[in-house]
Amino acid sequence: MRRKKLYNFGVLLAVILIVFSVWSYDENVQKNTQSKADIIRNHSSDLLFPHSAFAQNIGNTSIADVTENSIASVVNIYSTKVISSSGGNSAAPFFDDPFFKRFFGNNFQQNMPKERREQSLGSGVIVDKEGIILTNNHVVADAKKLKVTLFDGQEFDAEIIGTDPKSDLAVIRLKGDFKKLKPFNFGDSDKLRLGEIVLAIGNPFGLQHTVTMGIVSAKGRSGMGIEEYEDFIQTDAAINPGNSGGALINMSGELVGINTAILSNQGSFQPGNQGVGFAIPSNMAKLIVKQLIDGGKVVRGWLGVGIQDVTHDIADVMNLPSSKGVLISDIYEDTPAEKAGLKAGDIITRVNSKDIDNASQLRNKIAILGADVKVTLAVLRDGSEKNIKVKLGILPEDKQLASLGRESGAGNEGEIKALSIAPLNRTNRSNYQIPNDVANGVIVTNIEQDSPAQETGLLPGDVIMEINHKTVDSVDMFIKEYKKSKENVLIYVYRNGRRFFKVLKNNL
Numbered sequence: 101m102r103r104k105k106l107y108n109f110g111v112l113l114a115v116i117l118i119v120f121s122v123w124s125y126d127e128n129v130q131k132n133t134q135s136k137a138d139i140i141r142n143h144s145s146d147l148l149f150p151h152s153a154f155a156q157n158i159g160n161t162s163i164a165d166v167t168e169n170s171i172a173s174v175v176n177i178y179s180t181k182v183i184s185s186s187g188g189n190s191a192a193p194f195f196d197d198p199f200f201k202r203f204f205g206n207n208f209q210q211n212m213p214k215e216r217r218e219q220s221l222g223s224g225v226i227v228d229k230e231g232i233i234l235t236n237n238h239v240v241a242d243a244k245k246l247k248v249t250l251f252d253g254q255e256f257d258a259e260i261i262g263t264d265p266k267s268d269l270a271v272i273r274l275k276g277d278f279k280k281l282k283p284f285n286f287g288d289s290d291k292l293r294l295g296e297i298v299l300a301i302g303n304p305f306g307l308q309h310t311v312t313m314g315i316v317s318a319k320g321r322s323g324m325g326i327e328e329y330e331d332f333i334q335t336d337a338a339i340n341p342g343n344s345g346g347a348l349i350n351m352s353g354e355l356v357g358i359n360t361a362i363l364s365n366q367g368s369f370q371p372g373n374q375g376v377g378f379a380i381p382s383n384m385a386k387l388i389v390k391q392l393i394d395g396g397k398v399v400r401g402w403l404g405v406g407i408q409d410v411t412h413d414i415a416d417v418m419n420l421p422s423s424k425g426v427l428i429s430d431i432y433e434d435t436p437a438e439k440a441g442l443k444a445g446d447i448i449t450r451v452n453s454k455d456i457d458n459a460s461q462l463r464n465k466i467a468i469l470g471a472d473v474k475v476t477l478a479v480l481r482d483g484s485e486k487n488i489k490v491k492l493g494i495l496p497e498d499k500q501l502a503s504l505g506r507e508s509g510a511g512n513e514g515e516i517k518a519l520s521i522a523p524l525n526r527t528n529r530s531n532y533q534i535p536n537d538v539a540n541g542v543i544v545t546n547i548e549q550d551s552p553a554q555e556t557g558l559l560p561g562d563v564i565m566e567i568n569h570k571t572v573d574s575v576d577m578f579i580k581e582y583k584k585s586k587e588n589v590l591i592y593v594y595r596n597g598r599r600f601f602k603v604l605k606n607n608l
Contacts, residue, residue: 163351167299167311170353172251173284174346176303177222177235177258177272179243223302223346224248224272225355226283227389231256231274234389235345236360237263240270248274250281251309262392266328266400268360269385271392284347287354289381292316292333300337300359300377302346312338314377321378322460326361331464332378333357339377348379356382387468400467401475401492404435405442406599407459413603417568417590418447425449425480426462429592430599440490443481444592444599445569450478466492518551519544523575524563532561538594541565541572552605559595566592567604582606 222239226232233248240246246258256274263270274281292298296316304310314337321332335348339362348357357379391398406429415423425447431438448456452475456462469475471494476487521542522528528543529536541563547553564572567581568589582589582604589604 163299163313166349166351166353167301170284170299170347170349171301171309171311172282173226173355174251174301174309175224175226175233176249176308177224177233177239177345178247178249179220179222179240180245181220181242221303221306221342222344223342223359225345225347225358226281227286227355228283229281231278231281232261232283232389232393233258233272233274234358234385235270235272236358237265237268237270239345240272241265246272248272249308250278254278262396262398264388264392264398267380267384267388267398268327269358269380269388269392271389284349284355285353286382286386287350287352287356289333289356289383292319292350292356292381294318297351298335298337298356299349299351300335300339300343300346300379301349302339302343302359304338304340304342306342310343314338317376319381320457320461322458322464324361324378326378329384329464329467330460331381331384332360333381335377335379336375337377339379343377354382358382358385384464384468387470391470399471400495401469401471401473402435402495403437403442403466403490404432404493405437406430406432406444407448407462408600409459410447411603413588414590414601417588417603419483420447420480424455424457426456426459427601429601436490436493440488442477442479442488442490445481445601447480448477449480449485452476453478467495471495518548519553519558520546521564521575521578532563534563534594538563538565541594542575542578556602556604558593558602558604561595563594564591565594565599566590 220239222235224233224235224239227234240260241263243260246260248256248258250256256276256278258272258274261271261273294316298314298316300312300314302310314335316333317336318334321334322330324330324332326332333348333356335357337348339346339359341362343359344361346359347355348359350356359377359379361378363376363378388398407426408429410420410423410425410427412423414420414427426449428437428442428444428446428448431442431444448462450456451462451465451469454465456465466475469492471492473492474489475492476489479486479488522545524534524538524541524543528534532543534543544558544560544562544564546560547558564578566572567578568585569592570581572578572581585606588606591602591604593600593602
């Protein structure tokens, strides 16, 4: 009897525990469901429009605050230029048609205006309280009159202090009685990261002080053919005609770039922004501004070398750890490079402890450091690295930092499949106009179309001076060295005053 009572008590207790557990679970589910509903209700706008909250605040930084603190440092620039027409009205050549001459006479064009005024617009950034403004050279080039409008609507005439067409930068100064100008603080453009938020402020299509937002899409863009010295920041912040010379700023309100160019589809109905804009980095602009203010011109540094990029093929043939760095292809006489002991075939990997990835980067770096500056170059030579100190010279006006028919009576010609070569004798030297300072080598006389030799980039008239760092002194020597090599070979080539390295495939 006693056992039966204990048994019944145990069953009852178990039922009570089960009921309590089910009730607790149901209550928690309801609470969680309500909590999720509250979250969805309270943040429904963020879920539907996730960019909304992001666009207004990046971390603890408000885009509106950054804009309000920066926009007064950007100005609008209006330039007036006088365009001359030479040889009659060249802008309207159809006036030469006999139909017009019949009614107006042969000399009617002489009475037409030979000059016309053209107005253009752009942007600029205030960099000094004394009225100093930085902009693009193409905004103010050849301007007869400059007018600047500040954010508060005040207008001032301006004068050009200095221009640098090679980087497309210019400095102008306000005239008149101005007060309380707010200059930008320069940011460190080298510290920009891909994907970092940036704002572009300018005067697109004459719409004063327009602000757009985007990200840093790329850094170190060069070879665009826009300017002579290119190291562009690429951004997808909307940049349109009239933005030139305007500010690219980071989320600290610092000037990190000068908006300069856009990539557009020519001939389309959308000549403006295509999501690809380019800005001159602030670190380059800052040094150029200082030189323009101090002396009205830019003095660039000079090594006196020929340079080229290190391709993957060259890196493989030279047993380099990577394709980063710059290959010295030539050393010019009586230059800083020659005096410092640099040699053709050296690989420059760093300048003053900063890595160098390609030839354009080295060219910009040396140029912007200026003349009479001592630099330390990290150089790979014969498999080992060494530091070489160089005192930079002044880049001559006619120089760059780096210079990147059938013959008769040739005699002793040789041929590798798809590639014909001939000795560097007097006849060939004359036929191909090879100077006497090219003392040795063989001349490329013919290349088979659509062959691996043509893909290598060789041209008739090229002189192959070295093969795998060995001096070429005859056709037989070159063919022998080429055929005994089981790998691709490195050749040193002369062409029209330039020297450079190429990789010749071993399957010709």
